Amino acid sequence: MEFLSLLALVSALFIIFYKSTKRIKKTTTHPVPLPPGPAGYPIVGCLLEMVKNKPTFRWIHNHMQRLDTEIACFRLGSVHVITVSSPELVRQIFKEQDDIFATRPDSMSARLTSNGYLSTALSPTGDQWKKMRRVIVSEVVTPSMHQWLHAKRCEEADHLVRYVYNQCQNPSTNGVVDVREAAKLYCGSTIRKMVFGKRFFGSGMEDGGPGIEEREHMDALFTILQYVYGFAIAQYIPLLEMCDLDGHKKILSDALDCLRKYQDPEVDNRAKMWRNGSRNTNEDILDVLIGLKDSNDDPLLSTQEIKAQLIEIFIAVIDNPSNVVEWAMSEMINEPRFLDLAYKELDGVVGKNKLVQESDLPQLNYIKACVKEALRLHPVAPFNLPHVSIADTIVGGYFIPKRSHLLISRRGLGRNPRVWKDPLKFKPERHIVDESSQVVFTDPELRMWSFSLGKRGCPAIVLGSNLMTLLLARLVQGFSWRLPSNVPVIELAESHQSMLLAKPLIAHATPRLEPQVYHQIQ
8 A cells, every 4th residue: 555655656746747847947937036935846846844844834834934924935746825914915916816816726625525616615716606606695695594594593692691501500510611612502503503493413412512413513514624725735736635645535534424424414304305395484594595496497506516505604604703702702811801891891782681682793892802803813724715826927026826826824914013013912902993983803904814805705794793793792791701710821822733722711600690681591
């Protein structure tokens, strides 16, 4: 087996050499230089260094810091990977050259996740992408659909408070709460309710927490989030996909199998119900997708298209809210004055005799500022989804060859010391211009990356913003938070392999609202 892998590697390198000679010659002789970056080796570029220095995103950011540059080029195989952390250059790319960078790369991980590019976000530009994008924009994330699903989101926001309250009343936990698990519970149950009309795939736990089915489902989603476009060798040398030298394909495939184990039967059973007439009214997103018709009154979407698109919907909903709120809560508990300001705002806007609702969110400027600051300082992923240049172009005075992969550094933008004062400090007030201005999560100057933009922009900004804000608002309003008695301070360290908090946030919670508020949702 090792001999076959070695043989495949050697063969692939020879093929790449012949295919890339002209391309590399063209880029190296261009009168405008490439962005700065490591020189790399002939044929393979920096692939060997990439494999040696895991995780790749930290290796890339360390190189950019050493070179003191906000745009860099890393040649991986025959692919030029361009990384950018300058808001001026990001504005140039997405406001002036969006047409050039509006497609996605052909990638092993994206192809597997999207079931052969049947979905929206991961698919290269083309007829299938246009079809699925039109479905999402016109059927799934419309204002009317958002309002239609409001009751389901309210149910899960209540369930979040009920779950944390149960932890407070449980003698075995003594009020100590795993905030990461609570945040994931809210995100997972909310999107399951909106898509499938159910909170749990199984029966859940007696205290309202996730069962083994939901834990497996959420773990699979976060694994996919980490490994899709995860700097796999096969992403840059497709001929080596069959060898899976770095194991990315197996890890991703196993996670997708786990996800489909729970999601696909729901789609198959629901489609069968519609066909046999046992279901005839729309009650959730899945019903809407199944019921779409083309001009001939035939189903617009195949079952496989629906399954692929649901994977993307789940990934898009669970990533930011749970991560952002866990980091925000960690920063706020470590610095109680942040919590005091949030308590004061919530008590003034909502009071203590009812739970905060989505309708209250426009008035919760400080809560939104805390969410935005966590988005800036602690993004869930180091880069955005990659874009590909469809033509040679110039960005910031540097030559960007056709077929280059463009990565915007969410981490680099949000922590850029040229743009942000005290960039590594959590300071929510930096986002509040004055008392009359509203805090919004999008930044027209692109000094931070919250939601994507341009032709590949995220169409679900309202949903994502509301989920993040209401999650933090419910946790803060409903409970007083402090460190467990045996913990002097929360260690605000990132996991080495990702941007997540290295250790789940464990904190002590005490109910702070009127008792009848909790009794009404039991």
